[in-house]
Amino acid sequence: MDAVLEAQDRTVSRRRGALPFVGRVIAATPGESVLVERILHLDEDLYLADHAFVHAPGVKPLSACLPVLPMMMSIEVMAEVAACVVPGQGLIGVEEIKATRWIDLVDVEATILTIEARLDRYDPQREATFVRAAIRAEGQSGPSVEATLLFGRHYLLELFPDFGALDAGTALRVDAASLYAERHLFHGPAFRCLFGEVFVEDRRIAGHLRIPSPAGLFRSTAELQLLLQPCVLDAICQMVGVYAMQRDRYAFPVGLGKLELYRPTPPAGTLVPVRIELRKTDGKTIHADVEAEDGEGGVWMRIADLRCWKFQWERRLVDYRRAPGQFLLGRPAPVGDTADGPLVLHLAEPDLGKFDPRMLARDCLGLEEAAVYESHARFPARQRQWLLGRAVAKDCARRWISNRTGAEMAHPAAILVRSDPASRPYVAGADGREALPHVSIAHCEDRAIAAAHSGRVGVDIERIADRDDGFLAAVAGPDEREKVKALGAARRAEWITRLWGAKEAVGKLLGSGVDGRLKSLEAVDFSPDGSVRIQDRETMFAYAVETIESDGFIIACATEDAPLPPRGEECASA
Numbered sequence: 001m002d003a004v005l006e007a008q009d010r011t012v013s014r015r016r017g018a019l020p021f022v023g024r025v026i027a028a029t030p031g032e033s034v035l036v037e038r039i040l041h042l043d044e045d046l047y048l049a050d051h052a053f054v055h056a057p058g059v060k061p062l063s064a065c066l067p068v069l070p071m072m073m074s075i076e077v078m079a080e081v082a083a084c085v086v087p088g089q090g091l092i093g094v095e096e097i098k099a100t101r102w103i104d105l106v107d108v109e110a111t112i113l114t115i116e117a118r119l120d121r122y123d124p125q126r127e128a129t130f131v132r133a134a135i136r137a138e139g140q141s142g143p144s145v146e147a148t149l150l151f152g153r154h155y156l157l158e159l160f161p162d163f164g165a166l167d168a169g170t171a172l173r174v175d176a177a178s179l180y181a182e183r184h185l186f187h188g189p190a191f192r193c194l195f196g197e198v199f200v201e202d203r204r205i206a207g208h209l210r211i212p213s214p215a216g217l218f219r220s221t222a223e224l225q226l227l228l229q230p231c232v233l234d235a236i237c238q239m240v241g242v243y244a245m246q247r248d249r250y251a252f253p254v255g256l257g258k259l260e261l262y263r264p265t266p267p268a269g270t271l272v273p274v275r276i277e278l279r280k281t282d283g284k285t286i287h288a289d290v291e292a293e294d295g296e297g298g299v300w301m302r303i304a305d306l307r308c309w310k311f312q313w314e315r316r317l318v319d320y321r322r323a324p325g326q327f328l329l330g331r332p333a334p335v336g337d338t339a340d341g342p343l344v345l346h347l348a349e350p351d352l353g354k355f356d357p358r359m360l361a362r363d364c365l366g367l368e369e370a371a372v373y374e375s376h377a378r379f380p381a382r383q384r385q386w387l388l389g390r391a392v393a394k395d396c397a398r399r400w401i402s403n404r405t406g407a408e409m410a411h412p413a414a415i416l417v418r419s420d421p422a423s424r425p426y427v428a429g430a431d432g433r434e435a436l437p438h439v440s441i442a443h444c445e446d447r448a449i450a451a452a453h454s455g456r457v458g459v460d461i462e463r464i465a466d467r468d469d470g471f472l473a474a475v476a477g478p479d480e481r482e483k484v485k486a487l488g489a490a491r492r493a494e495w496i497t498r499l500w501g502a503k504e505a506v507g508k509l510l511g512s513g514v515d516g517r518l519k520s521l522e523a524v525d526f527s528p529d530g531s532v533r534i535q536d537r538e539t540m541f542a543y544a545v546e547t548i549e550s551d552g553f554i555i556a557c558a559t560e561d562a563p564l565p566p567r568g569e570e571c572a573s574a
Helices: 002-007 046-050 071-083 176-181 230-245 315-322 357-364 367-375 380-405 469-475 478-486 489-510 569-573
Strands: 024-029 033-041 090-099 110-123 128-137 145-152 172-175 194-200 204-210 250-261 271-280 285-293 299-311 343-348 415-419 425-429 438-444 447-453 457-463 521-526 531-536 542-550 553-560
Touching: 033 071, 071 090, 071 110, 071 128, 071 145, 071 230, 071 250, 090 128, 172 176, 176 194, 194 230, 204 230, 230 250, 230 271, 230 285, 230 299, 271 299, 343 380, 343 553, 357 367, 357 380, 367 380, 367 415, 380 415, 380 425, 380 438, 380 447, 425 438, 438 489, 447 457, 447 553, 457 489, 469 478, 469 489, 478 489, 478 521, 489 521, 489 531, 489 542, 489 553
Parallel strands: 438 457
Antiparallel strands: 024 033, 033 110, 090 145, 090 250, 110 128, 128 145, 172 194, 194 204, 204 271, 250 299, 271 285, 285 299, 343 447, 415 425, 438 447, 457 553, 521 531, 531 542, 542 553
């Protein structure tokens, strides 16, 4: 293959067409430097809709879904501006690419990129001009990504990576179409370049990429010139991501050592073979070498030291993010497990692993709820508790509605959990659903629990702990204290917690809480299995409460003897 490269015509071709990232020139010194300002806008840069980290089409505006400029697209941005420093020369390579922070549009329609390109040096022996370039996003003090771009009139051949032979017969085969359809890869149509099967071994990856048409990447640029093929380069990183997935890891590109081009980009529709040799996979970064052919037996490009940062997310969380209509984040709680009983789920911070709670907020909250979440920012622990409670309550409501309608679960952000004037949570469907459940939410330490039911429902969660006689006297009357005493000293802490949790659950069901009512809500019956019957001495109405011990906590769930009709139009109009 290298002999073919040496023999081919290495003259760089220069294509015609607009450079879509060369915006307003702020300053320029011919042959030395150029400073460009480019407005990145969701209405112009249409490809951003296909590179958003939050999947909520039709539910949330794109600006709330964390659209991110791909690292490989940022290389195209720098290459186009750098080309203005050396007119008449073609791009032949890129070196020393380093991405230090995302370039994203967080809750805005547009952001300003400042791109600076400056002549670094000319190497007469290699007949190559080196241009340093960097992108600084609006509001950032330093560059988000920087690189050295190589220009010349002839291609260079300086990379000679050693690729081993991949055994297609024994390698793991992963269907690319399924990866996209099931959103194991989050990319939208503009970046879906993987074609056929991806072959994965311990140290090697191979597959085919289809060259996409650049049409549709930008709204206003019909005939454009791309110096690279950023969507294909992104798909190469996707192949590394496929490797990481097989090991319960996920990967994002953060840089590369060197990229060499040997011929123009193949025509749109061309299938190009790609092979990847994994040089280092331990630690936090995957290091790989890449070779992409041109579809006609020649080599199109090579990459040395492609670097992808790898990390681990809980599989349950990954499934929830990629297909919220099919998966829940909350786990079933060991209460209310009957056909006509409440649906109870719980969620704890350890369930999220190292996942950023702020990203979970973007995944599951509507815009109205996101504002409430941000209002708790001064108290991080309370903010996390509130988020866990909302996330698990939405899961309860989504599953409850799906169980009764047979439809796929709604997106979490389409189910709004609001609070009434008495701070009681209730469900309101952003999509106009009529039959909505009653809900209840409770928190304790790093976990939250929620219930959804056709009638009023209340839940509570409390840690089992030793509590003195003063506490017992505050929450229980004389008869209740005797019942606790009769259960024996070994179960005293557990049953005081059960009693307290049962009353808290009834208070939540009533919407009044238990302040000043602990004695009027009386436990008239205890059962060794944890069932408690609470009677309201003011109304003489009784409530059945199920209490269960789970991981050192007591979970309590209270229901009425006669369920009320679902809260429908009342919630939707609130």
